[in-house]
Amino acid sequence: LTVRTTRCRRWSTRKFYEVTNQIVLTSHLVDLNYIAFSKAVWDKLTPEQQATVQKAADDAAESGRQAQLKKEEELVSFLREKGLDIYEPDLNAFRDPCAGAICRQLNSRPAGPKACSTRSTRSATDLPGLSRRHGGPDMTSIVKWFLRGAEIVAATMMAAMFLTFILQIAIRYSAKLEWLAEAVSDPRAEPLRLDAGIVPGAVGLDRLLGCGLRGARARSCHLRSLSRRPRQSGAPLVRSWPAAAVCGGLIWSVEPTWSKFFILRLKKTATLNGLFGDWIRMRDIYSIYILFWCVAARYGWRFISAFRHGAPDDRPARTRRGPRNVTGMTRHEFRGLACLLTLFFWRGSARPSPIRSSSPPWSTLALAARTSARRQGLMDGLYQSFILLAVPLFIVAANIMNAGTISDRLLQFCVAAVGRFRGGLGHVNVVASLIFSGMSGSAVADAAGSARSSSR
Amino acid sequence: MSIASAQELATFFPEFSIFATGYVHQDAAHQVAVFNDPLMDPFKQKVEDELGVKLLSVMYLGRRNVNLRQSKDELTVMKPEDLAGVNLRMPGSDAWQFLGKALGANPDADGLHRDLHRAFDRFG
Numbered sequence: 315l316t317v318r319t320t321r322c323r324r325w326s327t328r329k330f331y332e333v334t335n336q337i338v339l340t341s342h343l344v345d346l347n348y349i350a351f352s353k354a355v356w357d358k359l360t361p362e363q364q365a366t367v368q369k370a371a372d373d374a375a376e377s378g379r380q381a382q383l384k385k386e387e388e389l390v391s392f393l394r395e396k397g398l399d400i401y402e403p404d405l406n407a408f409r410d411p412c413a414g415a416i417c418r419q420l421n422s423r424p425a426g427p428k429a430c431s432t433r434s435t436r437s438a439t440d441l442p443g444l445s446r447r448h449g450g451p452d453m454t455s456i457v458k459w460f461l462r463g464a465e466i467v468a469a470t471m472m473a474a475m476f477l478t479f480i481l482q483i484a485i486r487y488s489a490k491l492e493w494l495a496e497a498v499s500d501p502r503a504e505p506l507r508l509d510a511g512i513v514p515g516a517v518g519l520d521r522l523l524g525c526g527l528r529g530a531r532a533r534s535c536h537l538r539s540l541s542r543r544p545r546q547s548g549a550p551l552v553r554s555w556p557a558a559a560v561c562g563g564l565i566w567s568v569e570p571t572w573s574k575f576f577i578l579r580l581k582k583t584a585t586l587n588g589l590f591g592d593w594i595r596m597r598d599i600y601s602i603y604i605l606f607w608c609v610a611a612r613y614g615w616r617f618i619s620a621f622r623h624g625a626p627d628d629r630p631a632r633t634r635r636g637p638r639n640v641t642g643m644t645r646h647e648f649r650g651l652a653c654l655l656t657l658f659f660w661r662g663s664a665r666p667s668p669i670r671s672s673s674p675p676w677s678t679l680a681l682a683a684r685t686s687a688r689r690q691g692l693m694d695g696l697y698q699s700f701i702l703l704a705v706p707l708f709i710v711a712a713n714i715m716n717a718g719t720i721s722d723r724l725l726q727f728c729v730a731a732v733g734r735f736r737g738g739l740g741h742v743n744v745v746a747s748l749i750f751s752g753m754s755g756s757a758v759a760d761a762a763g764s765a766r767s768s769s770r
Numbered sequence: 771m772s773i774a775s776a777q778e779l780a781t782f783f784p785e786f787s788i789f790a791t792g793y794v795h796q797d798a799a800h801q802v803a804v805f806n807d808p809l810m811d812p813f814k815q816k817v818e819d820e821l822g823v824k825l826l827s828v829m830y831l832g833r834r835n836v837n838l839r840q841s842k843d844e845l846t847v848m849k850p851e852d853l854a855g856v857n858l859r860m861p862g863s864d865a866w867q868f869l870g871k872a873l874g875a876n877p878d879a880d881g882l883h884r885d886l887h888r889a890f891d892r893f894g
Binding site: 333334335336337338339340341342343344345346347348349350351352353354356367368371372374375378379382383386399401403404407408409 | 771772773774775776779789790791792793794795796797798800801802818822823824825826827828829830831832833834835836837838839840841842845847848849850852869872873874
């Protein structure tokens with residue numbers, strides 16, 4: 315049986331009286347909040363202003379106090395009307411064990427605030443007598459690994475879905491452009507497609523994952539700080555292999571890219587005349603690939619510096635890059651690797667059968683543009699998982715709605731509409747979901763949007 | 771201007787957990803008396819020095835009581851022993867759990883509730 319302790323003021327608004335039968339007036343905690351003010355601002359105020367602010371705070375607290383006391387009296391009679399048993403227990407019996415426990419707590423540490431001032435960062439959990447419940451160490455680590463694993467899987471899936479979505483858009487619009495269809499169907503352009511597929515994908519996904527995982531990462535960093543153990547130093551080669559992989563892949567693509575440049579240098583007449591007139595040269599457009607060489611150079615430098623200075627984690631400057639995660643990599647390395655893995659494993663999901671099984675993901679773009687029949691098949695394959703594609707966007711949309719307070723207003727509307735019925739919270743939830751699904755059509759957006767508001 | 775609870779401050783300064791402990795304050799007037807007492811000055815001074823926050827006043831949030839799913843016929847609580855074995859849903863922090871134990875009940879750290887909040891936080 316579940317019960318809870320409550321402050322009186324929630325009683326009328328949250329309708330707890332519908333699910334409870336008695337209230338024991340233990341008054342076990344006379345709860346408080348402090349009105350807090352920035353010290354920096356306070357010091358800038360003149361003494362008169364300080365007095366005014368102080369008086370305003372005192373007055374506000376006093377009026378709130380009186381209103382609260384009055385409401386408490388009203389609520390008792392209101393709840394008695396609703397059929398609840400409200401009575402006072404033997405308060406002395408309650409006070410004694412509580413006081414005893416407090417004494418034990420106080421006696422087991424030096425008394426007074428000064429004694430604690432040397433360790434101000436200690437949390438309340440460090441108080442003797444309030445010791446944290448310890449599970450078995452094995453269980454804790456298993457749970458931790460599960461949490462991290464779930465994070466990794468979720469991150470990979472998010473990345474895959476984003477990528478598929480972007481690719482779908484790319485195919486949709488690029489297929490209409492004849493010049494691009496010609497360009498990618500040219501067999502000499504094969505290596506270039508490799509570039510076009512993998513590099514923006516990797517760089518973009520790196521950013522996307524960085525945004526999406528910020529919250530989760532902060533939390534896991536926090537978890538890690540609780541269970542910090544000495545770092546093991548490993549061989550630089552092992553530690554920095556993701557950087558080396560990215561670097562190697564990029565260097566590998568330099569040669570084909572350069573040969574494409576060479577072709578374009580010869581074909582000075584190659585322009586975008588079909589679209590914008592002949593003053594835009596293909597060569598100029600492709601020179602953007604120089605940027606990707608900078609990425610290669612960056613990763614190469616990291617790899618070299620790992621050799622020269624040892625593993626990156628052993629250097630103090632590296633600590634500001636954040637701790638390593640479960641795979642033993644820093645988050646940059648992990649994200650890079652996740653991008654690459656996503657790019658390679660994604661290919662099975664949306665590929666129609668006629669394409670040869672060894673084709674890498676980037677070739678789907680080319681094939682889509684090459685023949686309309688295959689393009690049709692590819693589009694079908696993509697549309698079959700359309701719901702999945704849209705999930706991240708729905709979450710984004712729901713977050714926008716939260717930020718714009720639409721979901722809060724929606725919830726308030728539902729409270730006003732059906733909140734008065736018995737079991738009002740459930741009714742409100744149902745109706746809010748109904749309206750929300752009319753906007754979004756997605757259970758995921760519902761969970762991220764209105765459910766988030768109602769859980770507050 | 772903002773509001774801060776004693777439980778929040780206790781995560782920075784453990785000594786503040788005394789104000790979140792049961793039966794320390796007796797009523798609203800006692801809260802004010804404690805806040806304005808010279809005893810409180812070192813507490814306030816420390817928050818000012820280390821957090822850069824000045825505590826202006828104390829707000830009364832109400833008395834916390836125990837409400838039970840059982841009817842009075844099934845369970846009548848007159849002393850802490852009557853609450854033995856009753857699951858009491860309370861926030862997960864140690865100060866709250868300690869309070870629940872001191873009441874004689876079996877405090878439960880809001881398991882489902884906490885996970886939900888975590889899940890929603892993850893999207894936000």
